[in-house]
Amino acid sequence: MIAVQLPxxxxxxxxGKRRAAFTEDEYDKVFDTLLNMIDNSRKKKTRLIRELLLNYMEFAVFTGIHPRY
Structure with missing residues (x-):
């Protein structure tokens, strides 16, 4: 690519405006609830989906990203 081709x-x-955020207590409650849900999964597929949700949640929280609607 040459300089003329660069957009x-x-x-x-x-x-930008500050977005709403979870308090530490709210985060802990959601995290603990999700761990309980993972432990109480009856089907393997359900457990795997919930584990993936936990991974997504932690990634979003620790990197500061947010989903677009």
Whole structure:
């Protein structure tokens, strides 16, 4: 790619706003509930999906990313 082919990016959107956040107690409650749900799974597929959800949750929390709706 040569310099002429590079797109010019602009940032003309709205200024960012702080998003709602979980408190530490709320996070702990969700985390503990999800662990309980994993332990109480009857089917292997359900347990695996719940484990994956826990991984997604931890990744999102520890990296600071958020899903777009």
């Amino acid at each position: 010019v990016l602009t940032s003309k959107g709205e200024n």
